[in-house]
Amino acid sequence: MKTALITGATSGIGEAAAERLASEHYRLIITGRREERLLKVAEYLQTTYRADVLPLCFDVCSLEQVRENLGGLPEGWRQVSALVNNAGLAAGLEPLDAGRPEDWQRMIDTNIKGLLYVTRTIAPLMIARREGHIINVGSIAGREVYANGNVYCATKHAVDALTESMRMEFSPYGIRVSQVAPGAVETEFSIVRFKGDRQRADAVYQGFRPLKAADIADVIAYMMNCPPHVNIADVLVLPAAQAAATMIHRAEVSRQS
Numbered sequence: 001m002k003t004a005l006i007t008g009a010t011s012g013i014g015e016a017a018a019e020r021l022a023s024e025h026y027r028l029i030i031t032g033r034r035e036e037r038l039l040k041v042a043e044y045l046q047t048t049y050r051a052d053v054l055p056l057c058f059d060v061c062s063l064e065q066v067r068e069n070l071g072g073l074p075e076g077w078r079q080v081s082a083l084v085n086n087a088g089l090a091a092g093l094e095p096l097d098a099g100r101p102e103d104w105q106r107m108i109d110t111n112i113k114g115l116l117y118v119t120r121t122i123a124p125l126m127i128a129r130r131e132g133h134i135i136n137v138g139s140i141a142g143r144e145v146y147a148n149g150n151v152y153c154a155t156k157h158a159v160d161a162l163t164e165s166m167r168m169e170f171s172p173y174g175i176r177v178s179q180v181a182p183g184a185v186e187t188e189f190s191i192v193r194f195k196g197d198r199q200r201a202d203a204v205y206q207g208f209r210p211l212k213a214a215d216i217a218d219v220i221a222y223m224m225n226c227p228p229h230v231n232i233a234d235v236l237v238l239p240a241a242q243a244a245a246t247m248i249h250r251a252e253v254s255r256q257s
């Protein structure tokens with residue numbers, strides 16, 4: 001049985017990926033900051049799929065916490081075959097001159113530094129075993145930019161760049177490095193971006209059928225289940241109604257989102 005480590009598995013894409021991989025008999029290390037949610041997900045996976053689950057509650061922004069939790073994985077959990085760098089967020093949607101530096105710091109610390117800290121801790125274990133697969137969750141915001149997306153788009157462009165460079169650095173050791181870059185997925189993403197304003201968050205997904213977290217989990221599982229000589233390096237996944245970051249065909253609204 002293979003072990004997969006998924007960061008940010010307390011909701012959305014990470015939670016769906018954990019469920020999908022549990023159904024495929026992976027052993028799972030799942031992480032997140034919200035302990036109650038994390039333990040609930042772990043219990044669900046254990047009871048529904050009889051999965052072997054190790055929940056680790058920590059903040060990926062803290063190098064100390066990452067090292068404490070992942071640097072000394074318990075015996076039997078160190079052979080991580082797949083790492084899904086999923087934990088991430090957007091905070092705010094304002095032009096730069098009105099942006100909040102605290103929001104920029106959260107996005108940079110989580111989406112870039114968190115991914116770096118986790119990868120720095122886990123990749124050496126994979127390199128030592130000459131086996132592993134790292135899947136980074138990027139975004140359409142890492143392919144193009146949109147007004148008011150400034151720092152979030154920059155962090156996802158960084159994920160895109162890091163994915164490419166990691167692939168160059170790790171492929172000599174037989175480690176696959178991939179990116180899945182979703183368009184609009186209905187998760188808690190917009191609730192977080194708009195700081196709990198549910199009305200504003202709901203409006204993002206009105207008038208078209210957004211992706212579900214499980215759609216991205218399908219892609220992640222497909223990438224992981226390819227034969228070891230096959231690396232699905234990069235996949236952009238959009239709702240059928242979305243053509244570009246800010247071009248979503250909405251039934252009863254307009255052609256621009």
Ligand code: NDP
Nearest residue numbers: 008010011012013032033034060087088139185187188189
């Ligand atoms: P959710 O808000 O539903 O999930 C985000 C997850 O990340 C949660 O489990 C959260 O856990 C975790 N997380 C956030 N910050 C931290 C932190 N500092 N330390 C540890 N865990 C953290 O959103 P999504 O599922 O949509 O987001 C998952 C990824 O997908 C993100 O990287 C996002 O940028 C990306 N993405 C999302 C898209 C969308 O439209 N939804 C589109 C493209 C990409 P907790 O709060 O418990 O710590």
Ligand code: 8X3
Nearest residue numbers: 139140141183184245
């Ligand atoms: C999330 C999708 O378009 O809001 O990465 O940036 S978008």
